[in-house]
Amino acid sequence: MKGRYVILLLSLAAIASVTVIQRRGARSHAISQPVSTPVEVTYIANEGFLIASGEQKVLVDALVREGVKPYPVPSSATRERLEKAQSPFDGVDLVLASHFHPDHFDPLAVAEHLANNPQARFISTRQSVEKLKTAFDRYEAIESRVTGLLPKEGERMSLTHGGINLQILNIHHGRNRPFENLGLLFEVGGRKFLHIGDSEASADDFKSYDLVKDKIDVAFIPYWYFMSDDWKRAIRQHLKPAQIIVMHLPVLSEKSEFIEKRGGWTKVFSDIKAEFPNAVIFEKEMDKTVISGQ
Ligand SMILES: [Zn+2]
Structure with missing residues (x-):
């Protein structure tokens, strides 16, 4: 059957309002398009960002x-503001982690x-939530606000919190390194x-998600995607974002044979x-960039 998304309600106790969106064909479900307002994207470290509007x-x-x-980590001053939820990291609605590796999540x-x-x-993977449960001795105090999810590949789950729509995708972390890794598709400021x-x-894995229909404004993409023809094809044909933010860059002064062979970071960036x-x-x-409103 071509042409629609089927939305199923999940009834897991810990998940307030999560829906599974199973893609069945070509026509995307209608997502209302609110008027957008400027959105500020602030780089923290590695793949870490604050998106605010x-x-x-x-x-x-x-x-x-x-x-x-x-890979870089937040400076101690930034880390303190992050953990104490102090400006500009106050009033955060969604705290997301793509997966449990320590360069993405502590x-x-x-x-x-x-x-x-x-x-x-x-919101993160089930593996991250397990780590959180084990590490934090007052877990019951936060449990109701913690959700671990992993849709099947090609499927999506969705939820809304603080007026922000979030869809969770299963985007693999390498077939030979099968850690749970999420694609996080969310709307802030109408973007x-x-x-x-x-x-x-x-490219074929992304094709099954049909993300071109989502009209992505900004995609956060690790740098290795710019170093192979198949991955560049994934960006051009199956993500088609209006803007790209390149991420997972190491500390640039660290020697890397892989990058040296390609002429060094300056050359890699200009390419x-x-x-x-x-x-x-x-x-x-x-550092930040502003995605302007419409
Ligand atoms: Zn990883």
């Missing part, structure tokens, strides 16, 4: 402590933020953002920008 705020992959070398950093910000809800975590999904003029590359913590 008016009252709506989302943190993705930002609550990190030790991380994984050679269970105690997430627990601190949730304890300090009663309006925040945490659509897609963060794909540590995706290694191919990316030549092929994708809509790409933004952040190099400094708290």
